[in-house]
Amino acid sequence: xxxxxxxxxxDDLLAAPKQTDMWDGIRxxxxxxxxxxxxxxxxxxxxxxxxxxxxxxxxxxxxxxxAYTDPTQFDPNEKYFDPKSxxxxxxxxxVDVKAIKKFDHYVSLQEIKDEPKLSSMRLVQKGNRLSIMxxxxxEFEFIVKLGNS
DNA sequence: GCCAACGTTGGC
DNA sequence: GCCAACGTTGGC
Numbered sequence: 001x002x003x004x005x006x007x008x009x010x011d012d013l014l015a016a017p018k019q020t021d022m023w024d025g026i027r028x029x030x031x032x033x034x035x036x037x038x039x040x041x042x043x044x045x046x047x048x049x050x051x052x053x054x055x056x057x058x059x060x061x062x063x064x065x066x067a068y069t070d071p072t073q074f075d076p077n078e079k080y081f082d083p084k085s086x087x088x089x090x091x092x093x094x095v096d097v098k099a100i101k102k103f104d105h106y107v108s109l110q111e112i113k114d115e116p117k118l119s120s121m122r123l124v125q126k127g128n129r130l131s132i133m134x135x136x137x138x139e140f141e142f143i144v145k146l147g148n149s
Numbered sequence: 150g151c152c153a154a155c156g157t158t159g160g161c
Numbered sequence: 162g163c164c165a166a167c168g169t170t171g172g173c
Contacts, residue, residue, distance in 0.1 A: 002159090028157095028168075051159060109160080127166040129158045 001061070001097070002131040004051045010058040010102060013047075019099040020064055024072045025080045026092060031132040035095055036067045038134055045097065046135055046143060048123070056108035057143055065096035103147030117142055 001023065003009065013021055026032050045061040070092040072080040085091040112118050122133045135143075 004159090030168095055160070129167060131158085 001045050002048045002050045005049045005058075006051070009049060010047050010061075010099060013061065013097065013099040014102065016099075020096055022094045023097045024070050024094045026070070026094070026132065027080060027082065028130060031130045032091075032093060034130075034132045034134060036093055039063050039067070039095055041066060044100070044140065046140060047099075050131075054108040054110060056106050056111070057103065057147065058106055059102040059147070060100045060144065061097045062100050063095050064098045067093040067095050070094045105147055105149055107143055107146045111146060112143070115142070115146075 005011075008021075013019060023035075026035060041063055043063045045063060046057045047059045047061045049055055049058050069087075069090045070080070071094075072078040073082040073085045073090065073092045074087060075081055076083075080092075082091060109124075112121065113124050118124065118139055121135065121139050122128055122130070123135075
């Protein structure tokens, strides 16, 4: 899961009550579908910082809720307000995410790109802009290993 | 349904 | 700040 640390970073999640927060603001259908269809409670997540120098994986989080309606889509004062969504037919969902561990070693995007074993990750493929995407178990474990080294 | 124009993401 | 690579919008 990608986030801009200036907006909401791993430290913000660590500082949240129970190190848990709502992952709101997803406004891309593909990303939403991954969240809705692929995520399960207990799944581990690579927490990625984008639009920062350097971008990279900062730690691990965990999915702690089923998908539910994103409340920010109905609030006109919200940045994520969607006038085309309605409470009886909501478009957007959230999951709750809990911070598990900040890596000892920040795994930069460059390190990921430099590692042949990680070359098939969606993250490093051309044109990818999704803020939520699936990760293979082997890729996940490899990055965790880098992060703990 | 097509597609041009426009908006967004995000690395560099 | 630039720009590639999308995704979305809306006229037709």
